[in-house]
Amino acid sequence: MPSDQTLPPQQQDTRPGREGPMDPKPQERRPEYRGSGKLEGKVAIVTGGDSGIGRSVAVLFAREGADVAIVYLEEDEDAEETRRFVEQEGRRCLALRGDLGEPGFCSEVVRRTVDEFGRLDVLVNNAAEQHPQQNFEDVTPEQWEQTFRTNIHAYFYMAHAALPHLGEGGAIVNTTSVTAYKGNPMLVDYSSTKGAIVAFTRSLSMALAERGIRVNAVAPGPIWTPLIPSTFPPEKVAEFGANVPMKRPGQPDEVAPCYVFLASGDSSYISGQTLHPNGGTVVNG
Structure with a gap:
């Protein structure tokens, strides 16, 4: 491959994307990661848990002893694969299909999770969408509102629904992005939502x-x-990823341990903070 090429050229015609056509497949299960009971007996909800970072988080949470509810939009095959991986770790997995931009569905997610597992300890807000545009003028009001609806409104809806069930020791982990700190000219709406997530978290x-x-x-x-x-x-x-100091894209299983740390008692004196698995890019915040 040319020196600046990190992946085979490829594109999918439908959004959200699917893992099946990806070449190479993302690395999500981190075989060398050994669980030590950090989340034993806990119950977690992971939005966007059907693939990518969300799938890896669900798998590592299960490896640490948690039962997991994953939430996804419509990617049934990917969600079923995640469920299979979680169950291979010896834990239970509930897969819930729907639109997190609807507050009623977010309440249903929490209700069904508590009904199924009897408790809720960790909420991972991770689902997101992005729609690159070369020109800012091409970002329509409809796109702007849709991106905010999925990427930040849903985080509020899920946190609002989860809070009555989260007791002392509970944790919420939100997925923001390096774009919240650096910006991105093709992703003005996406970057704006990610900045909002930082402020929401704090x-x-x-x-x-x-x-x-x-x-x-x-x-x-x-x-x-x-x-x-x-x-x-x-x-x-x-x-993709060639412009970071490590000169490559990261894999989901290189990010998921951050979520394990922030969900577990290992981070008991940490709140309002952000971890930066970004290939060596130095940002403020």
Whole structure:
């Protein structure tokens, strides 16, 4: 491959993307990662848990002893694969299909999770969408509202529904992005939502500190997930991740341990903070 090529050129015609056509497949199960009971007996909800970072988080949570409810839009095959991986770790998995931009569905997710598992300890807000545009003028009001609906409104809806079930020691982990700190001229609406997630994380962490509930975030850099070939043209995919110091895209299983840390007691004195698995890019915040 040319020196600046990190992946085979490819593109998917439908959004959200699917893992099946991806070449190579994302690495999500991290065979060398050994669980040590960090989440034993816990129950977690992971939105966008059908593939990519969400799938890897669900698998590692299960390896640490948690039962997991994954939430996805319509990618049934990917969700079934995630469920199979979680069950291979010896834990239970509930797969819930629907639109997180609807507050009623978010309430249903929490209700069905508690009905199924009897409790809720960890909420991972991870689902997102992006729609690159070369020119800012091409970002329509409808696109702007849709991106905010999925990427930040849903985080509010899920946190609002989950809070009555989260007790002392509970944790919320939100997925933001390096674009919240660097910006991206092709992703103005997406980057704006990711900045909102940082502020949401910091503010909610202060609101919930006295209740013993911690709220943190993870800001991934370029990670190889279905979001990439389903939103960028082949030539962009071919160079994905080449512009970071490590000169490559990251894999979902290189990000998921951040979520394990922030969901577990290992981070008991950390709230309102953001971890940055981004291939070596130095950002403030």
